[in-house]
Amino acid sequence: MRIELDDTMFPPFEGFPKKGLDFLRRLKRNNNRDWFTLHKSEYEDLVKFPMQCYIASLKPLFAEFAPEFDLNPKRSLFRIYRDTRFSADKTPYKTHSAAHFETKKKPKLFDGAGYYVHVAPGEVFIGAGIYMPNNDQLKQIRKAIAEHSGEFLAVINDKKFRKLFGGLEGEKLSRPPKGFAPDHPLIEHLKFKQFFTGVEWKEETCYTKEFLKKSAEAFKTITPLMRFLNTAMG
Numbered sequence: 001m002r003i004e005l006d007d008t009m010f011p012p013f014e015g016f017p018k019k020g021l022d023f024l025r026r027l028k029r030n031n032n033r034d035w036f037t038l039h040k041s042e043y044e045d046l047v048k049f050p051m052q053c054y055i056a057s058l059k060p061l062f063a064e065f066a067p068e069f070d071l072n073p074k075r076s077l078f079r080i081y082r083d084t085r086f087s088a089d090k091t092p093y094k095t096h097s098a099a100h101f102e103t104k105k106k107p108k109l110f111d112g113a114g115y116y117v118h119v120a121p122g123e124v125f126i127g128a129g130i131y132m133p134n135n136d137q138l139k140q141i142r143k144a145i146a147e148h149s150g151e152f153l154a155v156i157n158d159k160k161f162r163k164l165f166g167g168l169e170g171e172k173l174s175r176p177p178k179g180f181a182p183d184h185p186l187i188e189h190l191k192f193k194q195f196f197t198g199v200e201w202k203e204e205t206c207y208t209k210e211f212l213k214k215s216a217e218a219f220k221t222i223t224p225l226m227r228f229l230n231t232a233m234g
Contacts, residue, residue, distance in 0.1 A: 127198025
């Protein structure tokens with residue numbers, strides 16, 4: 001019988017086990033319900049539980065630089081099951097393990113800008129931002145960029161931010177958004193329809209407990225952008 005743990009009861013993160021990444025490789029080759037049902041305990045022990053330990057260990061570090069965000073080993077973890085309703089790909093399971101951290105005052109998933117991490121065979125990804133802002137959110141973000149351009153530029157031109165992440169990513173409009181002149185000094189930033197960034201690391205990065213500190217530093221570096229976006233959206 002598996003014991004349900006409180007979010008304060010998970011042991012310290014010691015790195016993701018190589019067997020967990022091997023499981024995800026095997027899952028990619030055997031992405032069907034019969035195989036997963038037969039090997040579900042391996043997923044629980046080698047993939048899900050280490051990610052929950054990572055989240056629990058990351059929580060006190062976040063409390064130092066972004067206490068407004070919620071990190072919970074149960075709520076923050078994405079389910080392994082894919083939503084195949086609107087996808088041509090009907091394989092039922094994801095072949096990576098991922099978590100998303102959102103603000104405590106916005107419990108609805110993806111309501112604001114959030115942090116994201118996933119581990120997968122061949123890569124580790126750390127990122128943050130807002131991936132699917134609605135029209136009102138886009139207007140609010142663009143308004144904030146235009147009215148607080150100095151603050152915005154200080155965030156995206158920060159040396160540590162530029163070195164680690166390079167800059168903002170996301171789809172852009174082909175033309176200036178309504179209400180902004182083509183020669184606006186920040187027009188290329190105002191064209192963004194998404195506001196996020198991230199960094200990819202080698203799979204081996206997640207194998208040791210040092211991954212906790214390394215990823216926490218990356219999340220800390222991106223926090224000023226998160227605060228700018230969430231403040232803009234109210």
